[in-house]
Amino acid sequence: MGLALLVEIGVEELPAVPLLRIEKKIEKSWRDILRKRSFESDFEFLYTPRRLVLRHDSIPEVQPDIRQELVGPPLDIALKDGEATAAGMGFAKKCGVDFEELGRIVKGNRECLYYKREIPGRRIEELLPEMVKEWISSMNFGKMMRWGEREEEFIRPVRWLQLRVGELSVDMELFGIRSWTKSYLHRMVSSEAVEIENISDYEKILEDGKVILSPSARRERIVSQIAEIESQTALKVELDEELLCEITAITEYPTALMGSFDEAFLELPPEVIIVSMKEHQRYFPVFDAEGGLAPRFVVVSNAVTEDFSKVIAGNERVLRPRLSDALFFYRNDLRRGLHTDGLEKIQFIDGLGTLADKIERERNIALRLTGIYMDRLEEESGRSALEIEKLMERAVTLAKADLLSEMVYEFTELQGLMGYYYAKALGEDPLIYNAIAQQYRPEGENAELPESLFSSILALSIKLDTLMGLFSVGKIPTGSRDPFALRRAVNGIIRIVLKYDIPFEIGTILSLMRDQYDEFDIEMVEKFIIERIYKSFDANPSVISAVLSSGERDINEIAKKVSSLDDIVTTDSFREIFTTFKRVANISSDMDITKELHIDESLLKEEEEKRLYLEFRKIEDEEYAEYKERLQRLFSLKDTLDAFFDNVLVNSEDEKLRRNRRNLVASIYRAFREIADIKEISA
Numbered sequence: 001m002g003l004a005l006l007v008e009i010g011v012e013e014l015p016a017v018p019l020l021r022i023e024k025k026i027e028k029s030w031r032d033i034l035r036k037r038s039f040e041s042d043f044e045f046l047y048t049p050r051r052l053v054l055r056h057d058s059i060p061e062v063q064p065d066i067r068q069e070l071v072g073p074p075l076d077i078a079l080k081d082g083e084a085t086a087a088g089m090g091f092a093k094k095c096g097v098d099f100e101e102l103g104r105i106v107k108g109n110r111e112c113l114y115y116k117r118e119i120p121g122r123r124i125e126e127l128l129p130e131m132v133k134e135w136i137s138s139m140n141f142g143k144m145m146r147w148g149e150r151e152e153e154f155i156r157p158v159r160w161l162q163l164r165v166g167e168l169s170v171d172m173e174l175f176g177i178r179s180w181t182k183s184y185l186h187r188m189v190s191s192e193a194v195e196i197e198n199i200s201d202y203e204k205i206l207e208d209g210k211v212i213l214s215p216s217a218r219r220e221r222i223v224s225q226i227a228e229i230e231s232q233t234a235l236k237v238e239l240d241e242e243l244l245c246e247i248t249a250i251t252e253y254p255t256a257l258m259g260s261f262d263e264a265f266l267e268l269p270p271e272v273i274i275v276s277m278k279e280h281q282r283y284f285p286v287f288d289a290e291g292g293l294a295p296r297f298v299v300v301s302n303a304v305t306e307d308f309s310k311v312i313a314g315n316e317r318v319l320r321p322r323l324s325d326a327l328f329f330y331r332n333d334l335r336r337g338l339h340t341d342g343l344e345k346i347q348f349i350d351g352l353g354t355l356a357d358k359i360e361r362e363r364n365i366a367l368r369l370t371g372i373y374m375d376r377l378e379e380e381s382g383r384s385a386l387e388i389e390k391l392m393e394r395a396v397t398l399a400k401a402d403l404l405s406e407m408v409y410e411f412t413e414l415q416g417l418m419g420y421y422y423a424k425a426l427g428e429d430p431l432i433y434n435a436i437a438q439q440y441r442p443e444g445e446n447a448e449l450p451e452s453l454f455s456s457i458l459a460l461s462i463k464l465d466t467l468m469g470l471f472s473v474g475k476i477p478t479g480s481r482d483p484f485a486l487r488r489a490v491n492g493i494i495r496i497v498l499k500y501d502i503p504f505e506i507g508t509i510l511s512l513m514r515d516q517y518d519e520f521d522i523e524m525v526e527k528f529i530i531e532r533i534y535k536s537f538d539a540n541p542s543v544i545s546a547v548l549s550s551g552e553r554d555i556n557e558i559a560k561k562v563s564s565l566d567d568i569v570t571t572d573s574f575r576e577i578f579t580t581f582k583r584v585a586n587i588s589s590d591m592d593i594t595k596e597l598h599i600d601e602s603l604l605k606e607e608e609e610k611r612l613y614l615e616f617r618k619i620e621d622e623e624y625a626e627y628k629e630r631l632q633r634l635f636s637l638k639d640t641l642d643a644f645f646d647n648v649l650v651n652s653e654d655e656k657l658r659r660n661r662r663n664l665v666a667s668i669y670r671a672f673r674e675i676a677d678i679k680e681i682s683a
Contacts (some may be wrong), residue, residue, distance in 0.1 A: 002041065002058030003124065003166040004199045007132055007173070008183060009052045010160035016249035017156060018141040019047065023211075027137040032053060033131050038063045039124060041051050043139040046213050048252045048300075050052070050184065053201075053213065054135075059113045063121030070095055071105060072113030072644050088113060101220065125165045129172040132163065135543060136174065150176060160184065164199050179475065181265060183510045185209025186252050188304040210253040219248045222300055225256035226284070229298060233258070236287045238616050243278055250282075251302040258286070259316045263295045265323040266587055268330055269421045276322050281315070329406040338401040338422050346403070349484075351473035351518075355400055358465060361516045363396040366461040373453060374504055380453050395435040395458055398423060402436075406672050416440050431455075442492045449499050456496045464513060471525050472517035490532040497555045504555040506530075526553070533558060539566040542682040549677035564628035568635065577638045578681065581672070584641065585679035587662065588669040597663040615640050616668055627675050634672055641668075 012020040027045045034040050039060055041484030070091075072078060084099045092099040095115040105114035136154070144153035151683060152175055161179045163170035172179045180195035183202070189209045196202050201214050212218045222244065226237050247254065270285075270293040277283035277297050286296035299315045301308060344356035352358065370377065370392050377388050402408050402419035411418075420437030424430075435455040441460055442449050450456040467489050470476070477486050497504040506526050514522050533555070534544055539562050547561045568574060591597075604610045615637060624630040650665065652658045671677045 002056070003061050005043075005054070005056035005059045005124070005128075006162060006199045006202060007054040007128075008053055008160075008162040008202075009048060009132075009136070009158060010162075010184060011052065011154070011158055012156040012403070013049050014047070014052075014156055016049075016246040018143070020245055022139065022141065023156075026052075026135075026139060030135050032057075033121055033134055033617065037127055037131065039127075044214075047215060047249070048211055048213060049250050050252065058558070059124055059512045062123045062607040063127075065121050066119040068117050070115045070117075071104065071107055071264070072115070074110040074112050075104070076110075078113050091115075111234075124389055125168055125170050128163055128165060128170050132172065132174070148176070160193065162196065164196075167198065170262060177264065186211050186304055193491055212253055213387070215248050218251060219244065219255055222247065222251075222254050225254075226298060229256060229258050233296075234289060235294055235296060236289075236291075237537055238274075238285045238287065240278060240284065243282060243284065247282055247300045251300060253302060253304055254300045255303070255308065256298055256300050257308050257312050257315075258296055258298055259283075259312045260296050261316065261317070261319055261323060265327060266293065266295060268323070268327055269418070271414060272326050272330065272407065272411065273323065275413060276326055277319065279411075279413075280322060283315070283319070297483055301316050320585055326407065329410060329475050333402075333405040333407055333418070333422060336405075337426060338398050338419065338428075339404070340397060340401050342404050343400060348475065349470065352469045355403065358469070359396060359400060361469070362399070362458075362461045363393060363467045364516060365390050365464055365513055366396045366457055369457045369460060369509075374503070376453055376500075376502065377457075382432075391429055392457065394428070395432045395454075398428070398432065399436050399462070401440050418652070436548075442495055444488070445491065449495055453502070454499050460493060460496060463493050464509075465516070467528075468495075468510070468513055468517055468522075468525060471528070472520045474520075476524065476528075484620055485529070485530060487535075490529050491536060493529075494532065494555055494559075498559050501556060503557075506553045506555065537562050539563070540682070542680055543569055543676070544606055546676035546678060546680035549680045550673050550675060561627050561675050564626060564631055565681075567628060568631055569681060577635060580638045580645075581635070581678050583645065584665055584669050584672075585677075588666040591662065591666045593666050593670040593673065597667045599663050599667065600660050603660040605657070606648045608640075608647045609661060612637070612640050612644045616664070616671075620671065631672075631675060634668070637668065 023045075030043065031040075033133050034043075041056055041059045043054055043056045043059075046055060048644065049405075064381065072091035072094075073087045078085055078091065082435060084092070088099060088102075091104055091113050095117070097115065103114040103116070104111055106112070139155070141155040145157075146153050154175065158175040158177055160182065161172065161174050161177050162181065162183060163172050164181070166673065169181050170179060180193075181196055184190075184193055185197050185206065186209055193207065194205060196205060206213050211223065223239065229235075230237055249320075273293060274285045277285055281297075281299070283297040283299050286294045286298060288294045297315075297319070299307045299312070301311045303311050305311070340356065340359065344354050345361065346355045347353075348355050348358045367389060368637040370389060374385050374388065377383075378385060381388060383391070399416070399417065400419075400420060402415060405422070406416055408415050416439050417437055420433050423433035423436055431452070431454050434451065435458045438448075438450040438455040439458050441447065441455075441459055450459050466484065467486055468587065470484055470486060475484060477484075493504075506529055510522050510525055530548065533548070536540060537544055537559065543566045544558075544562055547558055547565065550561075552558050552561060599613065601613070604613055619630075619633045619637070622633065624632075624633075648661065650658070650661045652661065669678070
């Protein structure tokens with residue numbers, strides 16, 4: 001029968017983001033501590049802004065007993081002339097007994113010293129203080145603090161402490177605070193500590209004191225209240241998940257309220273208002289039935305009161321000057337217009353010059369890519385080649401102009417987006433302002449991609465310059481460290497290439513750009529991209545290896561070949577047929593298949609080799625719309641190949657016959673290898 005357990009560490013207001021970042025690690029740490037001491041049991045990790053809580057409904061009262069057997073040195077080493085040697089006495093000391101109490105055991109035909117003991121399990125209340133200290137020490141919030149004259153660090157000062165096991169209060173000191181049997185309610189209910197007579201009353205006492213202990217219960221309360229607001233107003237509240245988690249973490253008794261702001265502020269781009277509300281005030285934005293931003297917001301209050309009108313008015317009063325400042329910045333930026341004068345004074349990265357230098361490199365890259373994909377660009381946009389080139393050059397030139405705007409200085413996360421709004425308001429071409437808005441896409445693994453090939457070329461140029469530039473100055477990712485997000489940049493390049501089905505031969509593209517940088521080993525960049533391909537495709541890794549081993553380096557073609565081959569390799573029947581084709585690869589392993597593999601039809605003597613040759617020639621003469629179709633036809637040679645191997649001696653004593661037959665087999669292997677090297681496949 002287990003005991004209830006409660007650990008409550010009371011703190012000053014916890015910052016939400018650091019806590020949420022390691023929430024799962026905090027749970028895992030306690031689980032590991034329980035496992036290490038044989039106290040495994042179900043528990044809850046709960047928190048409010050003022051407390052970290054562990055709660056067990058049933059934890060073992062005592063550890064299981066441990067039977068320990070210790071084998072010491074052989075007797076001829078432990079004893080000399082009937083007296084214990086240093087080795088023998090050392091073993092006795094390790095066991096904690098006199099030498100005479102040691103037993104004997106035969107190990108490997110030698111008699112050795114031996115000791116067996118039963119170690120009784122310790123009770124949970126004995127071990128709980130050291131377990132809690134270990135748990136606290138495991139919490140790495142990043143930025144820590146000290147208070148008073150203490151040397152220990154924690155995320156915030158600890159103010160009270162409870163350790164309860166069953167009916168027992170466990171004595172412990174933590175950060176100079178001794179454990180007791182009291183806790184604190186919501187500050188607006190009482191500033192005095194309240195007695196918790198037993199664990200079963202703990203959560204109810206807190207709830208009566210307007211503290212909802214469970215984060216999931218607080219979250220559910222917020223969501224249901226917002227749903228009620230929506231039903232009463234016919235408006236839609238945008239429930240940003242990250243913001244919802246943060247608000248859940250910083251409230252003990254949340255109440256969702258709707259406030260409003262002056263409609264005149266809707267002159268601002270909606271993203272400006274949303275960012276201002278979310279980032280600075282932790283408000284949820286509100287939208288009307290048509291999806292437009294409404295002059296409303298939802299604030300989640302932690303107050304305990306019967307009248308929330310003052311809370312709402314106070315939040316409206318705080319928001320107004322922020323929006324007023326934003327409107328001033330916006331109008332001022334529009335008056336100044338988009339320009340790049342000043343970017344030459346902003347350093348990009350040491351060794352790569354200024355932002356003006358980066359723009360020049362991106363311009364050259366973008367124009368070269370534009371030349372490669374011009375036919376597709378003309379088809380997509382309906383513009384002439386000359387017009388497309390001019391528009392691309394203009395888009396690259398203006399892409400980073402908003403870095404000099406007052407709005408982006410205030411809201412850095414709106415970089416690119418404000419350039420879009422300013423370019424649009426100032427009458428730039430839609431191709432230009434849309435490309436500016438989408439220049440950093442995709443910004444994450446599943447994030448949105450640019451919406452046109454024109455916009456994609458700008459995005460590719462930025463990513464390629466960053467990738468090439470940083471490699472050229474030796475800032476290469478190592479291990480898990482990737483401070484400049486180069487892996488994400490390559491993932492973005494791959495996703496864009498695949499979405500727009502455009503050729504992207506890695507070596508060729510990189511070679512076109514290398515003159516923009518100081519001399520460096522460009523093959524490192526190619527290798528880095530290849531490594532990301534393995535991570536980007538959801539396929540059997542050996543299939544990816546097989547395609548890459550064929551020498552294919554066009555990202556788009558690699559993807560098509562991998563997809564086609566993986567569809568076949570993952571079928572239930574593939575393992576059965578693969579042995580035949582592994583034999584084809586093995587026979588061809590010592591042959592140079594890049595040279596002509598002449599097959600003399602007059603030397604085809606056996607019916608099985610004649611049939612194999614004719615079927616293979618037929619497959620080679622056909623045209624295929626997809627790689628998969630060609631692969632399926634090549635794999636259809638299995639039965640014919642089996643008959644060939646069963647009835648035809650490939651390594652004939654006749655040199656001409658041997659060469660002819662090996663050339664036939666190698667020709668089939670080469671046909672596969674144009675798509676993938678089948679010997680690399682692990683079926």
